Amino acid sequence: MKSYRLKLSFAVCLLFISCTDVIDVEVPEAEPRLVIEASMDWEKGSEGNEQMIKLSLSTPYFDNLSETAVTGASVKVIKDDDQTEIVFIDQNDGTYTTDEFVAVMDQSYTLEVIYENEVYGASGKITPVTKITALFQSKENGFDKNALEVNIEYIDPKDIKNFYLVKFQRRGDLLPALFDMKDEFTDGNLMTIFYEKLEDEDSGETEFQPGDIVDISLLGVSEQYYNYIRLLIAQSGGPGGPFTTIPAEIKGNCFNVSNPEKYPFGYFRLSEVDSKGFLFK
Structure with a gap:
């Protein structure tokens, strides 16, 4: 029975290999902008x-x-x-x-x-933008309770529609992490935002370690820009792969x-x- 299964698996592999073909698809290119x-x-x-x-x-x-x-x-x-x-x-x-x-x-x-x-x-x-009132590290807010995370706090101005862009970038990393925020349901409150990094062998991502330095920026942005950057962040955060939507x-x-x-x-x-x-x- 074991021998039969091995032969069958091998035959299936040959079938898939024999059907493999390369298809060249011409993708139209737009004029540079x-x-x-x-x-x-x-x-x-x-x-x-x-x-x-x-x-x-x-x-x-x-x-x-x-x-x-x-x-x-x-x-x-x-x-x-x-x-x-x-x-x-x-x-x-x-x-x-x-x-x-x-x-x-x-x-x-x-x-x-x-x-x-x-x-x-x-x-x-x-x-304009409000001030960052506090910075601290913790392990309680993130997805991995053993991973370090950095937290920022700020007080959202009351009775004013506010939109924010928050940047976190560990020194040595190529790109920052971006977060879009608005105060639709948090007007006038003390706000806390945390950021953690998780281990990922595929991307080479590593957790925060003692001694790491993170540069943090809190920016005030217009509603129009908030809608723009929100779409960009959503599109750049896809998982990738051959079937990902362009x-x-x-x-x-x-x-x-x-x-x-x-x-x-x-x-x-x-x-x-x-x-x-x-x-x-």
């Missing part, structure tokens, strides 16, 4: 004068090549109340910087980018003045941010 990464972060307690905007070109979904930096563009931000222009200097690596940004709470600003004779724009205002195109608030059909990707966001560092013991 301008990608605008314009996050104006005003750190609490700072002047907020140093800012950076990054420009690149989109690449095909299955292309593993690195991003294409955009140089030679004209980039400026205009303070809407008095039309003051802040020019961002081309650093010849896809980044454009200034040390003359004028940060004013609730002030509206307009972004203007000129690239290859096309004008791109966006607008927004600086959104992420859908998500439009930000940037537009093409010269050619509306050729809109850019990305977002022009202006936020006040409270940042802290935490050392695990």
